Ligand SMILES: C[C@](O)(CO)[C@H](O)COP(=O)(O)OP(=O)(O)OC[C@H]1O[C@@H](n2ccc(N)nc2=O)[C@H](O)[C@@H]1O
């Protein structure tokens with residue numbers, strides 16, 4: 596592959612159609628049965644050559660751009676530096692993020708930008724890094740980053756980074772209701788552990804069995820059956836997200852009242868996800884949610900879609 600002068604990568608957000616959370620491990624992570632589903636709502640990351648010696652510079656546009664850190668902590672910047680270090684080259688690049696994924700919303704927005712930056716810099720610098728190596732670098736950046744490279748629908752084991760693609764038929768229609776303000780992922784996992792301790796079940800790996808993927812959920816995905824999928828959606832972090840943000844219950848109820856087949860918190864929240872029967876159903880649920888006053892905005896979208904891909 597030859598180096599390029601400008602590379603744009605499109606990358607999807609995710610919703611977890613099953614988020615089974617096992618016990619707290621000694622390393623501070625939880626073992627998961629995490630069924631990721633990539634949706635068309637996504638960010639774009641454009642890489643252009645940076646000033647030699649200046650390293651990674653960043654820009655961000657979009658309604659929530661002010662919430663995105665433009666320092667070294669940005670996952671896109673960390674990804675560019677990690678890829679450059681792996682190849683022993685200087686990480687001189689400018690990355691421009693067009694942000695549509697809610698920030699700190701439980702849809703893996705930062706992880707998506709990290710995956711997009713890996714793909715964009717790989718093409719810009721003409722590195723041709725094999726996918727298995729990109730997946731390893733992605734796992735170093737965060738548990739959700741490898742899936743953003745892959746897209747589609749996949750089962751994540753371990754802390755979510757050990758991926759297995761899953762068969763799926765057709766297109767499912769979703770609505771995402773964006774909340775005012777985000778939730779911290781570690782805080783939601785901590786609240787999940789606190790609720791388990793308070794219920795007397797314990798929170799450690801010795802007390803909580805590692806969950807397995809639901810056979811009914813996998814069958815619904817493979818059959819392309821939204822009604823069956825609606826009956827199988829689960830999120831073990833939902834109680835914790837609702838405990839930290841009780842008002843989310845009103846949003847979930849408003850979507851169900853508007854005709855959604857199912858409602859659940861997306862990942863660690865606070866974005867709420869609604870499965871609809873078809874595209875028209877999704878549009879009408881989104882309109883009703885927007886009018887309900889229980890969320891800041893609601894977007895109809897669909898999936899599954901591919902992972903981080905060069906568009907131009
Ligand atoms: C909630 C999910 O979005 C579901 O896909 C992910 O599990 C979170 O993935 P992520 O944001 O990429 O998380 P990471 O950046 O890897 O970890 C952030 C923090 O979340 C918690 N964490 C994350 C993943 C995991 N399997 N168990 C955890 O307990 C840990 O406190 C960790 O320090």
Ligand SMILES: Nc1ncnc2c1ncn2[C@@H]1O[C@H](COP(=O)(O)OP(=O)(O)OP(=O)(O)O)[C@@H](O)[C@H]1O
Nearest residue numbers: 669670698699700701702703704705706708739780
């Ligand atoms: N490129 C980025 N976009 C958004 N946030 C970023 C980015 N890089 C770093 N961050 C930081 O990460 C925090 C979490 O943001 P993110 O949007 O990834 O949350 P999330 O979608 O809830 O994550 P996940 O679903 O993977 O747990 C933000 O509050 C911000 O400080």
